Amino acid sequence: MTEPHPLAEYTAHLRRGQFMIQRSASTGEHVFYPRIAAPGTGEADLEWVPASGLGTVYSTTTVRQKPPAPSYNVALIDLAEGCRMMSRVEGVPPEDIRIGMAVRARITDQDGEPLIVFHPA
Amino acid sequence: MTGFPTGRTAIVGAATFGIGRCPGLEPIDMAARASLLALQDAGLRLSDVDALYTSAPHEALGGLQLAEYLGLQPKITDCNRTGGSAFEIYVAQAALYLDAGLCDVALIAYGNNPSSSTAKHAGMTRPSPYEAPYKPLAPLSSYALATARHMHQYGTTRRQLAEVAVAARAWAALNPEAAMRDPLSIDDVLAARMVSDPLSVRDCCLFNDGAAAAVMTRADRARDLRKPPVHVLGAAAAATHREISSMPDLTRTGAAQSGAAAFAQAGVTPADIDLAMLYDAFTITPILFLEDLGFCAKGEGGAFVQDGAIAPGGRLAVNTNGGGLSCVHPGMYGLFLLVEAVRQLRGEAGARQRPGVELAVAHGNGGVLSSQATLVLGR
Numbered sequence: 001m002t003e004p005h006p007l008a009e010y011t012a013h014l015r016r017g018q019f020m021i022q023r024s025a026s027t028g029e030h031v032f033y034p035r036i037a038a039p040g041t042g043e044a045d046l047e048w049v050p051a052s053g054l055g056t057v058y059s060t061t062t063v064r065q066k067p068p069a070p071s072y073n074v075a076l077i078d079l080a081e082g083c084r085m086m087s088r089v090e091g092v093p094p095e096d097i098r099i100g101m102a103v104r105a106r107i108t109d110q111d112g113e114p115l116i117v118f119h120p121a
Numbered sequence: 122m123t124g125f126p127t128g129r130t131a132i133v134g135a136a137t138f139g140i141g142r143c144p145g146l147e148p149i150d151m152a153a154r155a156s157l158l159a160l161q162d163a164g165l166r167l168s169d170v171d172a173l174y175t176s177a178p179h180e181a182l183g184g185l186q187l188a189e190y191l192g193l194q195p196k197i198t199d200c201n202r203t204g205g206s207a208f209e210i211y212v213a214q215a216a217l218y219l220d221a222g223l224c225d226v227a228l229i230a231y232g233n234n235p236s237s238s239t240a241k242h243a244g245m246t247r248p249s250p251y252e253a254p255y256k257p258l259a260p261l262s263s264y265a266l267a268t269a270r271h272m273h274q275y276g277t278t279r280r281q282l283a284e285v286a287v288a289a290r291a292w293a294a295l296n297p298e299a300a301m302r303d304p305l306s307i308d309d310v311l312a313a314r315m316v317s318d319p320l321s322v323r324d325c326c327l328f329n330d331g332a333a334a335a336v337m338t339r340a341d342r343a344r345d346l347r348k349p350p351v352h353v354l355g356a357a358a359a360a361t362h363r364e365i366s367s368m369p370d371l372t373r374t375g376a377a378q379s380g381a382a383a384f385a386q387a388g389v390t391p392a393d394i395d396l397a398m399l400y401d402a403f404t405i406t407p408i409l410f411l412e413d414l415g416f417c418a419k420g421e422g423g424a425f426v427q428d429g430a431i432a433p434g435g436r437l438a439v440n441t442n443g444g445g446l447s448c449v450h451p452g453m454y455g456l457f458l459l460v461e462a463v464r465q466l467r468g469e470a471g472a473r474q475r476p477g478v479e480l481a482v483a484h485g486n487g488g489v490l491s492s493q494a495t496l497v498l499g500r
Contacts, residue, residue, distance in 0.1 A: 032251075059270055059273070059371055061266050061320075062259055063316075075266075085366055086251065
């Protein structure tokens with residue numbers, strides 16, 4: 001078995017245009033963020049699987065900046081697979097983003113790095 | 122059998138120093154000054170100290186640094202990394218070491234000077250690669266996310282959050298040491314500049330100078346010291362996550378576990394408590410801790426604090442020093458709330474003294490609701 005490199009592999013998948021998350025073979029539970037072993041059980045049976053990209057806003061905040069710098073969204077997204085991640089919802093004004101809103105993932109480029117963001121589904 | 126030496130150790134010295142602005146001193150100078158004041162308060166000498174606990178703001182090896190500064194060679198030295206809850210955890214650990222006879226006098230100290238420091242510090246934490254790209258304000262946006270979820274799930278309102286800030290300010294007005302003593306109204310809080318919705322600048326704690334220290338010893342020795350001992354009746358901790366995206370339920374903190382364990386050790390219930398010192402980094406945190414510690418049911422914290430219920434003259438005395446919101450919060454606040462609990466239990470709290478305080482809870486919070494530690498203290 002080759003030693004997993006969680007962050008590097010996650011980022012490499014994103015660079016290839018794929019949003020991949022981990023799943024524990026023994027429990028079937030999805031895991032985010034990527035790790036070398038399943039949290040809780042410690043089983044080294046995590047495999048990369050494609051995320052559906054579907055999610056729901058679990059919580060949301062609007063970060064205010066001094067004008068003219070625009071306010072922006074920071075959200076926690078519950079993925080359809082059952083794990084949660086921090087992200088932001090784009091495509092709607094930050095103050096219109098609601099808890100419970102259905103969203104869909106997209107890979108964007110931020111300062112040359114691939115990054116998962118969400119848009120209303 | 123809870124495993125905790127209930128009532129067999131006591132806090133015998135407590136002090137604060139340099140609250141608000143403390144120009145011209147380094148954090149370690151401030152921690153040392155508070156240490157000496159707390160030892161004087163106890164009627165003990167520096168040379169009596171054989172266990173040292175501190176959480177240095179900018180130095181990973183801060184325990185060793187403070188021991189060196191004070192000229193101590195402690196048997197036990199610690200500088201843990203559970204954020205603002207570290208100090209309540211130190212009390213728990215010192216109680217076990219003292220009771221086992223592995224040390225005799227434990228000193229817990231802290232100081233920091235964000236108001237008056239001109240130095241550029243590197244900071245003590247590395248941003249998470251899974252959160253930092255989204256630019257949350259650290260730690261503010263994490264608490265904002267918890268607040269928004271509580272409002273969504275339980276109907277908690279910004280007005281109820283404002284009650285927490287207004288109560289803290291009313292207590293601060295009675296505390297000459299508190300940094301912010303001007304009147305503050307619910308409308309002031311509601312109209313304050315938003316920082317990370319739903320939190321305004323008045324929902325956030327201060328970031329100012331301050332130092333504090335506490336001294337512990339075994340109860341038998343405590344009886345012969347200068348001040349009435351404050352016994353450690355229960356002490357327990359729980360860690361649930363580091364970053365907010367990994368918190369299992371943003372409306373439920375580890376205080377539910379730490380509180381239940383500490384109350385069981387002490388053999389008391391929230392109904393017995395005369396004073397609740399609840400870490401108020403943001404207005405949501407006392408609401409969460411009132412619920413999780415069992416002062417009210419889950420979701421009812423907002424209603425619990427309404428109508429001045431935790432302000433002077435209210436149904437439960439909470440954060441009588443003015444809290445992190447209006448008294449002092451130099452980055453880690455856990456030791457200051459502990460000192461206030463000691464002062465109230467001794468009857469030393471001046472204009473803000475509550476009559477007949479026999480049992481107090483001192484609850485620390487660290488990280489982004491990540492680490493919780495509860496002490497039950499009694500005369």
